[in-house]
Amino acid sequence: MGLAVRQFDAVVVGAGGAGLRASLQLAEAGLKVAVLSKVFPTRSHTVAAQGGIGAALGNMGPDSWQWHMYDTIKGSDWLGDQDAIEFLCREAPKVVIELEHFGLPFDRNDNGTIYQRPFGGHMQNMGAGPAVQRSCCAADRTGHAMLHTLYQRNVRANTQFFVEWMALDLIRDASGQVLGVTALEMETGEVSILQARATLFATGGAGRIFAASTNAFINTGDGLGMAARAGIPLEDLEFYQFHPTGVYGAGVLITEAVRGEGGYLLNKGGERFMERYAPTAKDLASRDVVSRAMATEIKEGRGAGPDADYLLLKLDHLGPEVIEKRLPGIREIAKKFANVDPVRDPIPVVPTAHYQMGGIPTNYHGEVVVPGRDGPNNVVPGFYAAGECACASVHGANRLGTNSLTDLVVFGKASGDSMIRFLQENPGHQTLPADAAERSMARLARLDGQKGGESVYEVGNELRRTMQAHCGVFRFPDLLAEGVKKIRAVSERVARTGIADKSQVFNTARVEALELDNLIEVARATMVSADARKESRGAHDRADCHDRPGFPNGRDDQNWLKHTLWYKDGDRLEYKPVNLKPLTVETIPPKARAY
Amino acid sequence: MHIRILRYDPDRDAKPYFKDYDVALDASDRMLLDALVKVKAMDDSFAFRRSCREGVCGSDAMTINGKNGLACITKLADLKGPVELRPLPGLPVIRDLIVDMTQFFKQYHSIRPYLVNDEPPPEKERRQSPEDREALDGLYECILCACCSTACPSFWWNPDKFVGPAGLLQAYRFIADSRDQATNERLDNLEDPYRLFRCHSIMNCVDVCPKGLNPTRAIGKIKALMVKRSV
Numbered sequence: 049m050g051l052a053v054r055q056f057d058a059v060v061v062g063a064g065g066a067g068l069r070a071s072l073q074l075a076e077a078g079l080k081v082a083v084l085s086k087v088f089p090t091r092s093h094t095v096a097a098q099g100g101i102g103a104a105l106g107n108m109g110p111d112s113w114q115w116h117m118y119d120t121i122k123g124s125d126w127l128g129d130q131d132a133i134e135f136l137c138r139e140a141p142k143v144v145i146e147l148e149h150f151g152l153p154f155d156r157n158d159n160g161t162i163y164q165r166p167f168g169g170h171m172q173n174m175g176a177g178p179a180v181q182r183s184c185c186a187a188d189r190t191g192h193a194m195l196h197t198l199y200q201r202n203v204r205a206n207t208q209f210f211v212e213w214m215a216l217d218l219i220r221d222a223s224g225q226v227l228g229v230t231a232l233e234m235e236t237g238e239v240s241i242l243q244a245r246a247t248l249f250a251t252g253g254a255g256r257i258f259a260a261s262t263n264a265f266i267n268t269g270d271g272l273g274m275a276a277r278a279g280i281p282l283e284d285l286e287f288y289q290f291h292p293t294g295v296y297g298a299g300v301l302i303t304e305a306v307r308g309e310g311g312y313l314l315n316k317g318g319e320r321f322m323e324r325y326a327p328t329a330k331d332l333a334s335r336d337v338v339s340r341a342m343a344t345e346i347k348e349g350r351g352a353g354p355d356a357d358y359l360l361l362k363l364d365h366l367g368p369e370v371i372e373k374r375l376p377g378i379r380e381i382a383k384k385f386a387n388v389d390p391v392r393d394p395i396p397v398v399p400t401a402h403y404q405m406g407g408i409p410t411n412y413h414g415e416v417v418v419p420g421r422d423g424p425n426n427v428v429p430g431f432y433a434a435g436e437c438a439c440a441s442v443h444g445a446n447r448l449g450t451n452s453l454t455d456l457v458v459f460g461k462a463s464g465d466s467m468i469r470f471l472q473e474n475p476g477h478q479t480l481p482a483d484a485a486e487r488s489m490a491r492l493a494r495l496d497g498q499k500g501g502e503s504v505y506e507v508g509n510e511l512r513r514t515m516q517a518h519c520g521v522f523r524f525p526d527l528l529a530e531g532v533k534k535i536r537a538v539s540e541r542v543a544r545t546g547i548a549d550k551s552q553v554f555n556t557a558r559v560e561a562l563e564l565d566n567l568i569e570v571a572r573a574t575m576v577s578a579d580a581r582k583e584s585r586g587a588h589d590r591a592d593c594h595d596r597p598g599f600p601n602g603r604d605d606q607n608w609l610k611h612t613l614w615y616k617d618g619d620r621l622e623y624k625p626v627n628l629k630p631l632t633v634e635t636i637p638p639k640a641r642a643y
Numbered sequence: 644m645h646i647r648i649l650r651y652d653p654d655r656d657a658k659p660y661f662k663d664y665d666v667a668l669d670a671s672d673r674m675l676l677d678a679l680v681k682v683k684a685m686d687d688s689f690a691f692r693r694s695c696r697e698g699v700c701g702s703d704a705m706t707i708n709g710k711n712g713l714a715c716i717t718k719l720a721d722l723k724g725p726v727e728l729r730p731l732p733g734l735p736v737i738r739d740l741i742v743d744m745t746q747f748f749k750q751y752h753s754i755r756p757y758l759v760n761d762e763p764p765p766e767k768e769r770r771q772s773p774e775d776r777e778a779l780d781g782l783y784e785c786i787l788c789a790c791c792s793t794a795c796p797s798f799w800w801n802p803d804k805f806v807g808p809a810g811l812l813q814a815y816r817f818i819a820d821s822r823d824q825a826t827n828e829r830l831d832n833l834e835d836p837y838r839l840f841r842c843h844s845i846m847n848c849v850d851v852c853p854k855g856l857n858p859t860r861a862i863g864k865i866k867a868l869m870v871k872r873s874v
Contacts, residue, residue: 087692088744090787091700148768151758151822153779160770186783192699193783200757235737264695297671300697381697384716385673505684549688551654554738557687 051230051485052240055477056082058467059228059244061215061271064092065191065456066435066463067250068198069143070414073464075205079471082242084213084231086266086559089199093252093264094456097191098377099305100165100183101147101457102450103140107161108181110172113137116182118174118636120451123334124405124444125586125603126638127284127611129627132412132440136451136458143457144184152197153186155374165374166308169334169448169643179332183450188303188377194453210242214559215270216488218247218278218431221481226416226431229274230488234559237552239492241485245477246430246467249275249408250460253436254570256563258401259509259516262294262301271437273566275408276573277487280418280428281613281622283439284406285570286578287587289447290521292338294400296358298385302378302397304449307331309374311363313342314394315350326643333643336446336587339399343521346398353396360394399521404570405447405587406577407439409613414438414463419613424624429474432467434459441611444626445586495561501546504561511538511564511571519575524591528579535568535575536619542568573614580621583608600640609638644668644678645725648689652738659736661727662686668719675722676703676715691740698853701788704731705740711790711851731793733802746802747789747809754806754814754832759825775821782816782861784854785809791848791858797841804837808848808858811839815861818868830869839865 060071063085074081085092104111116137121128148154148162155163164181172180186193202209215229219241228244251271255263272282292313293302307313312331315321325341326333333341342359351357363371368391371379375390382390411417411425414434420426435456442455518531542564549557584593584602593602610623628635644666651659666681676696683689691714692702698716706729707717734742760769792798792807806814814833817823833839839862848858 087694087700087702088748088787091694091702093695093700095700095786096695096697145766145768149758149760149764151817151820153776153783153820154768156771156773156776158773160768160772162768189699189784192786196783203752204755204757264700266694298673377699384698384718503684504687547687551652551688551738553652553654554690554741556683556690560687 052238053243053480054082054240055243056080057244057471058246058248059084059242060248060250061229062092062250062252062435062437063089063209064094064250064252064435065194065198065453066460067248068195068202069457069460070248070250070434070464070467071207072198072202072205073461074467075202075207077468079468082208082210084210084215084242086212086214088211089209090196092195093267094191094195096264096301097194097453098188098301098303099167099308100185100190100450101144101194101453102167102170102182102448103144103184103454104137104182105141105144105162105164105184107157108164111180111182113140114633115172115174115180116140116170119170120442120448121636122175122641123169123446123448125446125641126605126609127287127441127444127585127626129441130630130635131627132442134630134633135412136442136454139458140454143461147194147197147457150197150201152193155185155187165305166332167449168304168307168332168338169329170450171329177328179329183305183308185305187373188305188375191453214562215274216491216562218274219480219484220278221478225429225478227478227480227484230485234554237555239485239488241480243477243480245474246432246470248414248432248434248463248467249437250433250435251437253404254567255401255404257512257515257567257571257574259512260294260299261401262291262299263402268563268567269570270563270566271433272408273569276569276616279617280408280416281615282406282573283409284441284577284612285404285573285614286581286612287405287445288401288519288574289335289403289405289587290339290399291402292335292342292399293361293397294402295381295385296396296398299400300381300385301402302361302381302395304335306361306363306375306378309370310366311361314360314362315345316352316356317350321345321350329643334446334448337643339521340589342399358396358398361397362394363390364392364394403447403452404436405439405443405445407437408433410434410438410440412440412462413466414459415466419622419624430470432463434463445588491562491565495547495558496550498546502541502544504545504547504557504564507538507541507545508564508567510541511535511567514538515571515574519578522589522591523578528575531575532579535572539568539572569616572619576619577612577614577621581608581612605638644719646678646682647725647727648682648739649729650689650739651736652688673718674715675707675717675719675726678719679714690738699786701786704788704790705729706731711794713788713790713853716853731789733793733799744789747792747807750792750806750810751787751813754810755825755829756813756817758817758820758823760822761824769822771821778819778821779816781856782812782819785812785856786854788853790851790853794847794851796845796847797843801837801841805841806833806838808842808862811842811865812856812858812861815865818865826868830865830872833865834869
């Protein structure tokens with residue numbers, strides 16, 4: 049093989065919120081842990097999260113984890129697993145308090161407690177309302193504050209980082225146990241094997257499968273691509289969240305906290321249209337509901353602007369003090385990317401691809417689970433996933449705002465704890481298979497040897513255009529079917545990409561080509577899973593599945609209250625049941641969802 | 644638009660050279676980063692860092708027409724052509740616009756960039772008044788892009804000894820935090836002819852900071868605390 053092999057107790061791939069929370073757990077337990085990241089840790093996309101982290105602290109008034117749990121299940125349109133959701137909501141207050149102790153500069157109330165703001169879909173009294181203030185925030189830079197705090201805490205714990213290393217492929221032995229990853233050091237172009245007794249993927253989402261996205265360039269679904277190539281199925285990828293408020297034309301995120309603090313949406317006639325779609329929660333309905341309402345307004349000709357293709361987010365009535373204190377980053381973004389100062393003028397916004405609810409299937413311990421001998425959820429030994437790349441599933445068919453940061457920290461920490469237990473029970477490294485690096489070396493050799501070939505830039509754009517046109521906010525059966533054909537054609541082109549740059553030193557063309565190998569797996573999984581699911585649920589809204597008696601909003605619990613599992617091999621689909629049984633409380637049974 | 648980029652690949656080039664590109668822009672291309680993505684599509688050997696494309700991750704710092712800034716929040720309309728791009732000054736170049744930031748992060752790590760409070764943590768949050776929290780505004784927002792430190796002559800001359808504006812801003816972020824208990828140790832750590840006192844208030848850092856932060860003011864406050872505790 050001839051490659052350098054480095055051995056660790058644990059390897060963490062990805063240094064965003066989930067990866068850093070897990071690595072902190074591992075490093076503080078005295079384990080030898082390597083954290084790989086394509087970018088310096090504080091450049092991970094957690095940095096861009098704005099509005100807050102959800103936890104029922106009850107600092108602003110009555111709240112409870114049971115209410116948070118109810119809202120999350122309802123938000124998920126009952127596709128979320130209720131054991132994992134209970135765990136998320138019970139642990140949330142603890143991990144937020146820990147972050148505060150780590151130094152996160154949360155905003156404060158007069159009595160010195162953490163300030164919390166309202167957010168979409170978060171209600172009092174088991175969904176009955178009114179809105180609850182549950183989002184713990186640092187102005188509108190909560191992700192930045194959280195990521196830096198977690199990095200700082202890892203500096204204190206002497207965590208070992210491999211910065212600007214890209215993981216290429218997962219290493220599994222014949223029994224399926226995971227033994228680490230192959231990885232490329234970008235600066236030198238060298239490939240190594242990072243052997244680990246426990247491996248965590250915390251690689252984030254794949255927002256770059258869409259042409260208009262709030263996501264960073266690095267969000268290319270690397271963990272999902274690696275898992276899929278290693279035979280692990282991907283769960284519920286048809287559920288992709290479109291955030292209601294991306295800056296028109298630029299895609300940059302405008303936090304829901306704008307509406308949490310009292311801003312609202314207007315159509316071209318100046319009508320506050322959300323009152324028609326969600327009479328109780330209005331602009332603070334959950335994201336799938338608001339995005340669909342906006343898309344409907346645009347479709348029916350009530351959009352603003354010369355092409356009637358955006359809506360207006362008004363917040364000037366909050367006054368300059370509130371905007372400067374609670375939403376300073378938004379003001380900065382609006383001025384830069386929309387050429388408006390929100391202190392005076394509304395921000396032009398459109399629903400924009402934002403968050404992947406699905407991912408690598410895990411249980412609430414962060415252990416990766418796949419169908420096998422003992423039913424649908426057999427643990428893959430040595431393999432863990434947390435954060436946006438994982439599907440626990442706490443977000444089901446639609447994620448509530450603020451629950452992504454909660455997810456990162458709760459499941460980052462839980463994964464770290466699970467890995468510590470596994471490492472204690474399983475001392476000693478397994479033997480690496482002889483072909484451990486074969487797949488990665490073949491991918492690199494193809495790129496190095498390819499003369500001419502398809503442009504990574506153009507094939508990537510075709511992938512993104514296809515997803516945008518065929519798998520958006522509203523989904524149509526004919527467009528989905530055609531989309532499956534198109535994305536398979538793109539898939540064939542991805543196998544023929546070529547790069548002109550053959551340098552070994554920081555070859556970003558090679559990195560982008562390798563990222564495209566991951567993007568295409570996520571894109572195919574998303575399109576194929578969406579085409580197959582014949583109902584409307586949460587973010588997956590099919591034109592042929594309407595609201596009718598027995599099918600609230602087009603949802604079909606009889607046939608489709610189940611998780612999708614997509615396998616790369618032959619685009620094969622399987623399904624597994626949703627876990628409706630929480631850990632300690634009663635099931636919250638499915639019912640019609642209205643805000 | 645005409646863009647000149649200082650290129651260098653140690654694998655191939657004996658020395659750095661300027662390469663010129665004419666980029667056809669679309670109406671949707673607003674920021675310099677949009678143009679750089681187009682350059683990369685024409686010539687995939689051009690190497691630069693980028694990620695969030697909205698000015699929060701700090702990846703795409705570079706010298707733009709002689710001034711350090713982030714490509715993703717530099718409006719094309721505000722740039723005079725031809726646009727000349729160089730890697731950040733004062734750090735070793737790895738390739739093209741990608742610099743080796745080891746020294747920069749070493750200085751950041753040297754200030755113990757984490758909250759120090761050895762009291763057993765309470766069950767709930769540590770209380771902090773809104774006023775005490777406000778003292779952190781203008782400090783915690785740093786994105787570690789290195790625009791400031793690499794614009795500072797004192798950092799150019801002594802990158803191994805002078806902490807630099809970015810590191811010092813973060814040193815003050817923890818000194819200013821009512822929850823942190825290590826002010827004395829933090830001041831001891833900086834009481835040195837180089838680490839803090841190489842700052843001569845030239846204020847290049849303030850001029851270039853893409854987040855509008857003011858490291859010079861923070862450094863002044865650290866210096867004032869040093870004086871205060873010595874009398």
